[in-house]
Amino acid sequence: MRLNRRSFAPVLLLLGMGVSSAASAVDITGAGATFPYPVYAKWAEAYKAKTGSGMNYQSIGSGGGIKQIKAKTVDFGASDAPLKLEELEKEGLVQFPAVMGGVVPVVNIAGIKPGGMRLTGKVLADIYLGKIKKWSDPAITEINQGLKLPDADITVVNRSDGSGTTFIFTNYLSKISTEWKDKVGSATSVSWPAPTGAGGKGNEGVASFVQRLKNSIGYVEYAYAKQNKLTFTLLRNREGQFVAPDDKSFQAAAAGADWKNAPGFYEILTDEPGKASWPITGATFILMHKNQANAEKAKEVLKFFDWAYQDGDKLALALDYVPMPDAVVKLVQVEWKNKIKDASGKPVW
Numbered sequence: 549m550r551l552n553r554r555s556f557a558p559v560l561l562l563l564g565m566g567v568s569s570a571a572s573a574v575d576i577t578g579a580g581a582t583f584p585y586p587v588y589a590k591w592a593e594a595y596k597a598k599t600g601s602g603m604n605y606q607s608i609g610s611g612g613g614i615k616q617i618k619a620k621t622v623d624f625g626a627s628d629a630p631l632k633l634e635e636l637e638k639e640g641l642v643q644f645p646a647v648m649g650g651v652v653p654v655v656n657i658a659g660i661k662p663g664g665m666r667l668t669g670k671v672l673a674d675i676y677l678g679k680i681k682k683w684s685d686p687a688i689t690e691i692n693q694g695l696k697l698p699d700a701d702i703t704v705v706n707r708s709d710g711s712g713t714t715f716i717f718t719n720y721l722s723k724i725s726t727e728w729k730d731k732v733g734s735a736t737s738v739s740w741p742a743p744t745g746a747g748g749k750g751n752e753g754v755a756s757f758v759q760r761l762k763n764s765i766g767y768v769e770y771a772y773a774k775q776n777k778l779t780f781t782l783l784r785n786r787e788g789q790f791v792a793p794d795d796k797s798f799q800a801a802a803a804g805a806d807w808k809n810a811p812g813f814y815e816i817l818t819d820e821p822g823k824a825s826w827p828i829t830g831a832t833f834i835l836m837h838k839n840q841a842n843a844e845k846a847k848e849v850l851k852f853f854d855w856a857y858q859d860g861d862k863l864a865l866a867l868d869y870v871p872m873p874d875a876v877v878k879l880v881q882v883e884w885k886n887k888i889k890d891a892s893g894k895p896v897w
Contacts, residue, residue, distance in 0.1 A: 573600035574848045580606075580613015580626030581712045582750040584832040586771040587647055588626075590863040591856050603852055609750060611710020611736050617641070617835045623845050625835035628712020629736050633812040640838050642887045643812050644880040645831040646853060648802050648870040650770045651716050652793045652828065654758050654778040657683060659696060661779060663792050666691045668784045669724030669819075669827065675702055675765060676721065677728060678742035683763060691784075698763060705757045705766035708747030710736045716830035717767045720818040767828075770794075771867045785827045786819050793826050795868040801829035807876045813883075831872075836888060843890035850884055850897050 578588075585607040592603040606612070610627035617625025618639055626646070636643055653667055671687050674680040680687055684699040707714045715736045722729040732738050745764060748754035751772040758766040758778060770793050773780045782790040791797050801820040807813060817829040834853060840846035857880075861871045872880070884897040 573602070574844060575602040575604060576623045576845060576848045576852060578603065578605045578613075578624040578626055578834075578849075579608055579616045579622045580835075581610045581628045581832050582607045582752065583610075583628045583649065583651075583713050583716075583769040583830075584626065584647055584869070585751070586769075586775065586867050587649075587860075587864050587869050590867065591852075591860050594860070594863060595852055595855055598855075601848060601852070607750060607752075609707075609709040609736075610712030610715065614710075614835065617837070620837065623836075623842075624849050626832060627736075627835060628830055628832045629715035630814045630816075630831070630833050631812065631835070632814055636812045642836050642838055642883060643814075643833050644853075644883055645807070645813055645815070645872055645876065646834050646856065647864055647872065648798060648817065648829065648831045649868065650793045650798045650801075650826045650829050651713055651720075651767055652770050652773050652780045653783065654755070654766050654768055654773050654780050656758050656760075656762055656764045656779065657698065658762070662773075662777075663780065663782055665695060665779070665781045666784070666790050667781045669720065672783075673721045673725035673728045676704060676706070676740065676742050677725075677731070678704075700763040703745030703761050703764040704740070704742045705746045705748060705754055705761065705764050706740050706744060707737075707750075707754060707767075709749050711750075712736060712830075712832065713751060713767065713769055714738065716816075716818060716828060719816055719830075720828045723819045770798075771869070774868065783827055785823075785825050786821060787823045787825070789823050791824060791826055793868075795865055795870060797824055797826035798829050798868065798870045800824035801826050802831075802870055805831075807873075807879060813880075838887050838889065840888060840890055840896055843896050846888060846890075846896045850888070854881070 613625040616622045683697045719734040722734040746757040748757045751768045754766045755772045755776045758764050800822045857877045885895050888896045
């Protein structure tokens with residue numbers, strides 16, 4: 549299928565390791581966002597089988613990925629929080645989107661099945677602000693009439709590391725709630741106002757805590773909710789529709805993205821219009837240096853993501869990610885050719 553194209557401690561996740569099946573195989577290294585890890589893992593496995601080249605990726609969070617690429621300790625960094633053009637220019641970096649997906653609220657409440665509970669952005673913000681403290685609060689029961697909710701304290705779970713997933717989540721809350729925007733704001737790491745029940749490292753850490761803690765709520769990339777069989781909620785979008793998270797609602801949110809006029813591909817996809825749109829949708833980005841001391845490694849990174857753009861759609865869709873549109877891929881490849889150069893100034897791609 550081809551679209552109209554589109555933990556409690558840090559864990560080192562190595563993808564595509566093994567003995568090379570080809571003499572010319574070159575392994576590459578990356579680090580950063582946990583949001584895209586499930587699809588990067590699938591891509592790396594398939595790419596290794598096809599080419600013999602491995603992609604070794606540290607799923608450490610967007611903040612860590614940005615730090616590592618700036619320090620030049622990896623061949624590419626990965627972040628769900630895009631860097632603005634000014635910072636890219638300052639650091640000598642190029643940024644491009646790899647794939648899109650959704651962040652979803654997940655709960656652990658006895659008797660509640662996936663998709664069986666409704667939330668709004670305002671309720672979600674007030675829970676994380678510490679204003680709504682119990683599942684029996686009228687603000688929740690009013691939009692869930694007929695659903696049996698416990699008169700129990702809400703245990704709030706959030707990310708404890710610098711996280712692009714947190715950036716997407718808090719960006720959405722900032723658009724929905726003026727109080728959230730003024731008191732907390734949007735960033736990869738924020739000062740959580742509500743009493744924190746637990747802080748998890750990575751999407752995997754948050755998923756693990758929500759699984760274990762009764763009456764808890766957290767936020768994770770959708771693939772983690774699916775893989776861990778977590779109870780995701782419906783969410784009301786800006787058109788007033790309660791929608792479920794899946795590839796179709798993520799695609800609907802991404803449909804209006806104006807990548808062509810986004811400097812440095814800086815594009816935020818939260819609270820997008822459309823009756824079918826999932827309101828907490830986002831892209832995940834790859835960061836590379838413009839000037840490459842090791843042109844061979846840089847070319848291998850670009851070859852991997854070119855393969856992912858061309859042949860990774862089915863693997864992405866199976867995990868409910870949204871591949872980048874054809875037109876965006878063409879823009880990205882122009883960026884590669886124009887901005888990523890070897891030591892002599894010649895294009896790597």
